[in-house]
Amino acid sequence: MIWALLGPELLLAIFALAVILLDLAVKQKGVLAVFSIVGLLGSIGASLALWGTNGIALNNMLVIDKYALFFDVLFAAAAILVILASTDYVEKLKGFQGEYYALILLATTGMMFMASTRELVSIYISLELTSISLYILAGFLKDAKSTEAGLKYLLLGSVSSAVLVYGMALVFGTTGGTHLGVIWNAVKGLNGIADNPTLIMGIVFLVAGFGFKIATVPFQMWVPDVYEGAPTPVTAYLSVASKAAGFAVILRVFFEAFGRAPWLSQSWGMLFAILAAITMTVGNVVAINQTNIKRLLAYSSIAHAGYIMMGLAAVGLMESQLALARSGILFYLAGYGLTNLGAFIAIIAISNNTGSDLIDDYKGMVRRAPVLSLGLAFTLISLTGLPPTAGFVAKIYLFNAALQSGLLWLVIVGVLNSVISAYYYLRVVKTMYLGEPASTERLSSSGPLRVALTASCFGVLFLGVLPNTVIQVTEAIKFLVS
Amino acid sequence: MVGLQHYIILSAVLFCIGLYGALAKRNAVIILMSIEIMLNAANVALVAFSRYVTPQLLTGQIFAVFVMTVAAAEVAVGLAIIIALYRQKEKVDVGEVDLMKW
Amino acid sequence: MSFLADYGYIGLFFVVSVVFALTTVLIPQILTALGVIPSKPSPAKSATYECGMDTIGKSWVQFNFRYYFLALLFLVFDIETVFLYPWAVAFNKLGLFGFVEMVIFVGILVVAYLYAWKKKAFEWK
Numbered sequence: 001m002i003w004a005l006l007g008p009e010l011l012l013a014i015f016a017l018a019v020i021l022l023d024l025a026v027k028q029k030g031v032l033a034v035f036s037i038v039g040l041l042g043s044i045g046a047s048l049a050l051w052g053t054n055g056i057a058l059n060n061m062l063v064i065d066k067y068a069l070f071f072d073v074l075f076a077a078a079a080i081l082v083i084l085a086s087t088d089y090v091e092k093l094k095g096f097q098g099e100y101y102a103l104i105l106l107a108t109t110g111m112m113f114m115a116s117t118r119e120l121v122s123i124y125i126s127l128e129l130t131s132i133s134l135y136i137l138a139g140f141l142k143d144a145k146s147t148e149a150g151l152k153y154l155l156l157g158s159v160s161s162a163v164l165v166y167g168m169a170l171v172f173g174t175t176g177g178t179h180l181g182v183i184w185n186a187v188k189g190l191n192g193i194a195d196n197p198t199l200i201m202g203i204v205f206l207v208a209g210f211g212f213k214i215a216t217v218p219f220q221m222w223v224p225d226v227y228e229g230a231p232t233p234v235t236a237y238l239s240v241a242s243k244a245a246g247f248a249v250i251l252r253v254f255f256e257a258f259g260r261a262p263w264l265s266q267s268w269g270m271l272f273a274i275l276a277a278i279t280m281t282v283g284n285v286v287a288i289n290q291t292n293i294k295r296l297l298a299y300s301s302i303a304h305a306g307y308i309m310m311g312l313a314a315v316g317l318m319e320s321q322l323a324l325a326r327s328g329i330l331f332y333l334a335g336y337g338l339t340n341l342g343a344f345i346a347i348i349a350i351s352n353n354t355g356s357d358l359i360d361d362y363k364g365m366v367r368r369a370p371v372l373s374l375g376l377a378f379t380l381i382s383l384t385g386l387p388p389t390a391g392f393v394a395k396i397y398l399f400n401a402a403l404q405s406g407l408l409w410l411v412i413v414g415v416l417n418s419v420i421s422a423y424y425y426l427r428v429v430k431t432m433y434l435g436e437p438a439s440t441e442r443l444s445s446s447g448p449l450r451v452a453l454t455a456s457c458f459g460v461l462f463l464g465v466l467p468n469t470v471i472q473v474t475e476a477i478k479f480l481v482s
Numbered sequence: 483m484v485g486l487q488h489y490i491i492l493s494a495v496l497f498c499i500g501l502y503g504a505l506a507k508r509n510a511v512i513i514l515m516s517i518e519i520m521l522n523a524a525n526v527a528l529v530a531f532s533r534y535v536t537p538q539l540l541t542g543q544i545f546a547v548f549v550m551t552v553a554a555a556e557v558a559v560g561l562a563i564i565i566a567l568y569r570q571k572e573k574v575d576v577g578e579v580d581l582m583k584w
Numbered sequence: 585m586s587f588l589a590d591y592g593y594i595g596l597f598f599v600v601s602v603v604f605a606l607t608t609v610l611i612p613q614i615l616t617a618l619g620v621i622p623s624k625p626s627p628a629k630s631a632t633y634e635c636g637m638d639t640i641g642k643s644w645v646q647f648n649f650r651y652y653f654l655a656l657l658f659l660v661f662d663i664e665t666v667f668l669y670p671w672a673v674a675f676n677k678l679g680l681f682g683f684v685e686m687v688i689f690v691g692i693l694v695v696a697y698l699y700a701w702k703k704k705a706f707e708w709k
Contacts, residue, residue, distance in 0.1 A: 017695045024702040121545050128552045132559055139563050144570055150563045155513050158556050159504045162520035165549055166497055169524045169542075173490075173531035178541050484590055547666055554663040558656045565649055 005055045005064045007046035008072045009112045015039030016105035023098020029090070036083055036101040040076045040108070047072040054480045060179065061119040065480035068116030070330060070473075071248045075115075078241045078337055079108045084452035085345040086233040088352050088445065092141060100140065104237065107133035111245035118256060120168045120178040123249060127164075127213070130245060131157050134238060138230040149229025156222040157212065164209025170202030171257075181481075183257040193267060203258060203268065207275075210253075213246030216309060217279040220302045227298035232351065235294060236344030239301045240337040247308055247333060251326065255315060256481055262319070269316020269405075272309050277413045280306025284420045292357050293347055296424065300383060301340065303421060307414060308332050311398055314405035321405045327474040328398035334470065335390030335463050339382040342456035346376035349445040349453070359428055363435030369443040373432045375453045380425040382460050385418050390463035397471070489530030496523035508575050510567070514560045521553045650708060657700060664693055 003010065016039075019032055026032070047069045055064040083104060090097050110129030117123050135157060139150020172178050174196065175186035190196050212219040227235045259265045283303030290296040311329035314321050349372050350365065351357050366373040382389030395418065399411045463470055496519055503516030525546040532542025616623045671678065671686050700706065 017692065020695060020699050024699065121541075121548055124545075125548055125552065128556070132552075132555055135559055135563070139566065142566055147563060147566050147570060151510060151567055154556070154560050154563055155504070155510065155517070158514075158517045158560070159501070159520070161552075161556075162500070162504075162517055162524065165521060165524040166527065168545075169493075169527040169531060172542060172545070173527065173535055176535050178545065544670070547670070551663050551666060554659055558660050561652060561656055565652060568649075 002057045005050070005053070005057045006062070007050060008043045008069070008076070009109055009116075011043045011046055012039055012076070012105050012109045012112065015042070016102045016109060019098055019102040019105060023102070029095075029097040032098055032101050033083055033087065033090075036105055037080055039105060040080045040083075043108075043112075044073050044076045047076070056480070058122075060181075061122050062113070062116050063118050063480045064116055066477040067248075067252070067326075067330075067479050068112075070477055071115035071244065072112045074244060074334060074337060075108050075111045075241050078237065078244075078341060079104055081341050081345065081452045081456055082233050082237045084448040085236065085341075085348050087448040089231060089233055089348060092231070096140070100137070103133045103137050107137070107237070108241070111241055111248075114245045115248040115252075117249075118180040118252060120172065120180075123253070124161075124165060124168060127245075127249070128161060130242065131161065131213075134234070134242060137234040138226055138238070140234065141231050145229040146231065147229075149226045152222055153226045153230075160209050160212035160219060163205050167202045167205025167209055170198055170205065174199040174202065180253060180256040184260065187258060187261050187264065190261070191263060193263065200267075203264075206253070207268070207271065210246055210250045211275070214243050214250070214305045214308075215302050216275050216305055217282045217302070220279070220282070220305075223302055224295045224298040227301070228292060228294045228357070232294065232344060232348045235298075236341050236348075239297065239344070240340050243301065243305060244333045244337060247312075247329060250312060251315065251329060252479065254312070255322065256479065259315065259322075260319060265316045265319060267316075269313050269318075272316055273313035273407060273410050276306045276309035276313055277410055278306075279303070279309060280414060280417045284417045284424075287421070288424050290424070291359055293351075293359050293362065293428065294357050296359065296428070297340070297343060297347075300421065300425070303417065304336055304340075304383075306417070307395065307398060308336075310402040310407065310410055310414060313407060313410065314402045317407065318405040321401060323475065323478075324404060325398075325401040326477065327471065328394075328401040330474040330477060331463075331467070331471060332394040332398050334474075335382070335394035335460070338456045338459040338463065339379045339389070339391055342375060342453060342460060343379040343383065345449060345453045345456060346372045346379065349449055350376075350443060352445075353443040359431060361438065362428065362432050364437030365432040365435075367437050368439070368441060369445075371450070372443065372445065372453070375457050377429045377432060378457055379460060380429055382464070384422045384425045386422075388461065388464045390460045390467075393464055393467040397467075486530055486534040489526060489534075493523045493526040493530070496520075496526065510560075510564050510575070514557060514564075518553060518557065521549055525549055653705060657705060661693065661697070664689075 015036065018039075019036055022035060023029070023032060050064060051066065051069055053064060056062065057064065083101065086100070090100065093100055107130050110126045110131075110133065113126035114123065114130065117126055135150055135154040138153045139147050141147075168178070171183060175183040177183055177186065187199075190199070193200055208219060212222075215223045227239065230238065254265075254268060258268060280303045283299045283301075283306060287296055287299035287303065290299060308329055311325045311332070314325035314328075347357070350362070350369065353369075354361050365376075378389070382391035385391045385395040387393075395414075399414055402411050402414070500516045500519030500521075500523060503519065504513050507513055507516060528542040528546045528549070532540065532546075536542065612621070615621045667689065668686070671682060675682065
């Protein structure tokens with residue numbers, strides 16, 4: 001019984017180990033990519049088969065509800081697109097393809113556990129499984145920039161996870177449990193911020209530790225460097241899946257353990273609201289001056305973390321808005337994920353040919369690669385939040401949730417920020433369409449990469465034109481609360 | 483009587499030492515050591531809370547065991563990356579790691 | 585008072601250790617001064633090590649990085665055994681499910697071991 005409930009995660013873990021063993025046996029490394037994709041598809045299949053079941057497993061540590069399964073599908077789909085987009089990239093990996101695919105699968109496994117766990121110990125373990133895999137992936141290329149990215153990510157990530165563990169220790173000490181339900185039972189009996197300084201300190205440490213994963217200000221300093229130095233497919237994966245996993249964990253922990261006591265949830269709701277305003281402003285303002293497209297998207301991903309945090313603030317400030325705000329966050333994560341993956345896939349193809357990530361080298365790209373340019377332009381428009389794209393619907397939907405919670409000021413900040421962001425996103429589009437190309441040589445890209453780009457662009461378009469189909473799904477998603 | 487607060491003060495002091503080292507030192511190996519100190523500070527707190535707050539349960543102690551294992555994995559990966567860095571630069575000073583703005 | 589009593593044991597250990605160290609150093613001195621044992625200093629007696637080879641050069645040298653390699657592998661596999669102890673202690677209570685879980689755990693380690701073996705991480709190239 002338990003094995004079936006853990007299907008999506010177990011399948012991926014088994015495939016990850018099998019990829020390592022297969023890598024030792026086969027000479028033809030292309031098999032490994034196919035094998036990994038089969039595993040990910042199997043995992044998606046298992047998640048869909050479990051859709052609608054509400055189960056608990058492993059001594060109540062894991063909970064299999066629609067919320068967890070939604071994220072399982074999201075992570076696995078992102079991993080598939082990343083592996084497809086890596087086909088042009090693997091020749092740079094010099095005989096380490098097996099490790100590359102295995103680490104992506106392991107990171108995905110960790111994220112899936114993050115979305116379904118409700119116990120501090122297993123949250124920590126799954127978070128570290130994800131993080132350690134991603135540290136290695138960030139430093140995978142072994143050139144100077146990539147090593148630097150790996151080292152920075154590892155050092156700052158380890159500091160933040162140490163802070164997180166300390167926060168967990170403090171929460172455990174004040175509530176006497178590591179299970180979110182036990183913590184909530186203890187929190188229920190408490191009252192007042194001033195009377196519980198240790199608990200508050202623990203919660204602040206938790207915000208700091210998780211804030212690093214989702215890249216909120218002031219824990220965002222690693223993002224530009226790591227995004228620039230890491231291999232581009234890994235950057236795409238980091239910016240989408242790792243961030244989504246962070247939000248998955250934060251929403252569950254903060255709602256289930258600290259969300260139903262107004263004296264506490266008002267405070268962290270306001271904390272997230274303020275952090276959201278600062279994060280989106282810093283991300284957008286600093287992005288204006290960037291000359292490297294990967295750094296530009298790094299700051300843009302910080303800004304988007306700010307937008308998504310509006311949903312967290314909405315949950316904290318008004319518990320009755322949980323359903324709407326949660327649905328907004330889920331839809332935004334799906335839309336943003338597809339969009340950002342599409343943008344990075346186009347960038348992988350372009351910079352693989354030109355060998356440069358500078359925006360200046362994108363001049364007149366439309367004449368050298370019309371399809372890639374169209375894909376990049378379309379995803380950038382979605383990131384700005386203009387119709388008919390996923391970004392537009394997601395923003396309206398999430399801003400509405402924040403409005404319902406009485407966060408008018410935050411929505412105004414968000415709209416102003418969207419206007420700022422239009423400037424730098426559309427500048428890239430303008431460079432591609434109106435600039436003079438440095439050469440007229442056509443760019444080449446591999447078949448799987450084109451499939452991935454097409455899939456993500458159509459996904460963005462679909463979410464933008466027919467959002468109701470997906471919103472119906474996200475609105476039906478509930479936590480299984482103990 | 484040595485009570486809970488003594489252990490918590492010890493762990494807080496250790497945590498601050500580790501945090502200071504992680505933020506102020508330039509040598510990557512020393513930063514890794516400081517991170518270990520921070521994790522061990524958390525371990526002290528976990529074990530002390532486990533003993534004084536929930537003496538009938540072992541949750542905190544088991545948590546500490548997991549933290550130790552994860553810390554070992556982190557250090558293994560960290561040293562591997564530092565070796566890769568050393569092969570390129572012959573130095574392990576994070577001040578030298580400045581291709582991109584730190 | 586009980587606070588002091590707790591530290592009393594530590595204080596006792598401290599006193600005993602200081603006294604023990606001082607006596608072992610002082611007894612030969614006193615016996616030499618009293619003429620009970622003869623004093624015949626020689627270079628061999630004042631060497632750092634009484635047996636084994638004389639050290640050559642400074643010890644503050646760079647080690648071959650393969651030591652790190654082996655040390656890392658040792659560290660990772662060594663720390664995993666930490667989970668075997670609590671499992672072994674509670675083996676009778678955990679029953680079959682615990683056994684299966686531990687087999688899976690060790691199986692994962694075996695995969696890691698096979699990987700390291702096949703990648704020639706254990707060989708001194």
